[in-house]
Amino acid sequence: MKSFRLTEKEMNKMAERIPTPFLVASLDKVEENYQFMRKHLPSAGVYYAMKANPTPAILKLLASLGSHFDVASAGEMEALAELGIDGSRMIYANPVKDVRGLQAAAVYGVRRFTFDDVTEIGKMAKYVPGADVLVRIQVRNNKALVDLNTKFGAPMEEALDLLEQAEKAGLHAMGICFHVGSQSLSTAAYEEALLLVRNLFDEAEARGMHLTDLDIGGGFPVPDADGLTVDLAAMMEAINRQIDRLFPDTAVWTEPGRYMCGTAVNLVTSVIGTKDRGGTPWYILDEGIYGCFSGIMYDHWTYPLHCFGKGEKKPSVFAGPSCDGIDVLYRDFMAPQLHVGDNLLVTEMGSYTSVSATRFNGFYLAPTVIFEEQPEYAARQSASRDDDAEAAV
Numbered sequence: 001m002k003s004f005r006l007t008e009k010e011m012n013k014m015a016e017r018i019p020t021p022f023l024v025a026s027l028d029k030v031e032e033n034y035q036f037m038r039k040h041l042p043s044a045g046v047y048y049a050m051k052a053n054p055t056p057a058i059l060k061l062l063a064s065l066g067s068h069f070d071v072a073s074a075g076e077m078e079a080l081a082e083l084g085i086d087g088s089r090m091i092y093a094n095p096v097k098d099v100r101g102l103q104a105a106a107v108y109g110v111r112r113f114t115f116d117d118v119t120e121i122g123k124m125a126k127y128v129p130g131a132d133v134l135v136r137i138q139v140r141n142n143k144a145l146v147d148l149n150t151k152f153g154a155p156m157e158e159a160l161d162l163l164e165q166a167e168k169a170g171l172h173a174m175g176i177c178f179h180v181g182s183q184s185l186s187t188a189a190y191e192e193a194l195l196l197v198r199n200l201f202d203e204a205e206a207r208g209m210h211l212t213d214l215d216i217g218g219g220f221p222v223p224d225a226d227g228l229t230v231d232l233a234a235m236m237e238a239i240n241r242q243i244d245r246l247f248p249d250t251a252v253w254t255e256p257g258r259y260m261c262g263t264a265v266n267l268v269t270s271v272i273g274t275k276d277r278g279g280t281p282w283y284i285l286d287e288g289i290y291g292c293f294s295g296i297m298y299d300h301w302t303y304p305l306h307c308f309g310k311g312e313k314k315p316s317v318f319a320g321p322s323c324d325g326i327d328v329l330y331r332d333f334m335a336p337q338l339h340v341g342d343n344l345l346v347t348e349m350g351s352y353t354s355v356s357a358t359r360f361n362g363f364y365l366a367p368t369v370i371f372e373e374q375p376e377y378a379a380r381q382s383a384s385r386d387d388d389a390e391a392a393v
């Protein structure tokens with residue numbers, strides 16, 4: 001699966017109209033990612049984890065395709081409600097909920113929650129009596145880039161007691177959920193978790209609790225990131241087989257975040273300053289670690305950088321525009337000589353990037369434009385129609 005990528009010409013043309021830095025999101029690519037998941041993992045419905053990228057056009061598109069949404073806060077519920085998306089299509093999947101979030105859930109009709117501690121039960125029962133709850137269990141996976149299981153998840157042996165206590169408080173014990181960690185390169189982590197959860201479902205039945213829903217969380221990777229190739233179709237199909245084998249009568253859900261948008265967005269940034277430091281070229285860009293590159297810090301990510309100059313390549317340093325020494329993005333990056341005003345392209349910028357950008361030092365947030373609304377998209381479409389026509393002759 002190829003990532004969305006602007007050509008050099010498209011990038012430069014867009015930068016003539018739109019001041020850098022800006023992000024370009026391809027809705028076609030988001031749709032392709034969504035449909036790919038539906039095709040290869042058809043036994044699980046989708047709750048898109050909007051924390052990865054809450055761009056309204058992306059939310060609207062996914063809603064129109066039939067997606068449901070994983071929300072973490074009152075703010076995310078409000079954003080969806082503003083787009084006309086009903087609370088019945090949301091799961092409040094932050095295991096620890098604040099009062100604002102619980103009040104918003106009551107207002108917008110969000111009735112499905114996850115939790116991993118006894119202290120959540122009274123809170124949920126108070127604000128949304130009778131809510132449907134899934135207990136989140138801890139799973140192990142050392143092949144995930146971002147570990148979520150040190151902070152979240154009840155120990156397996158406590159899961160059913162928690163569901164029983166939820167029932168006693170008038171909640172509806174609906175099921176179990178887990179998250180194998182983000183950017184998981186391991187299919188086995190899902191397969192093993194599914195096996196363990198099957199035992200819990202059986203034990204629950206024996207205790208008189210009929211669980212109907214299973215949520216296998218996010219974690220699906222951006223393929224080919226950092227030189228590590230993942231066969232996503234094979235991964236999803238293996239998980240689907242395990243679901244069909246172990247949970248033929250259960251409603252199964254995923255919560256993909258990173259996977260859905262990671263490959264669908266490019267950043268266009270430009271060189272605003274150059275320096276020579278002991279023979280090493282330094283390039284200062286108009287976007288940095290306090291902006292869309294925040295994922296370098298928060299998300300342990302390296303974003304593919306594309307430079308277009310000609311000539312000999314030298315190990316170079318790229319830094320952001322803030323007055324902070326930590327704002328260095330790439331070191332020893334082989335780049336041709338660049339000049340002030342040159343545009344650069346950064347691909348795979350769709351998840352956990354702009355959403356955690358700040359306005360530190362007063363720099364403006366990079367806006368997101370939709371590729372399909374730009375003249376470069378129309379030009380690309382007509383060029384590919386011409387190619388098709390030529391091939392048909």
Ligand code: PLP
Nearest residue numbers: 049093182218219255256257258
């Ligand atoms: N669901 C929950 C509860 C999460 O906390 C996260 C990420 O933090 C996700 C889904 C999305 O995970 P990913 O981006 O790995 O798909």
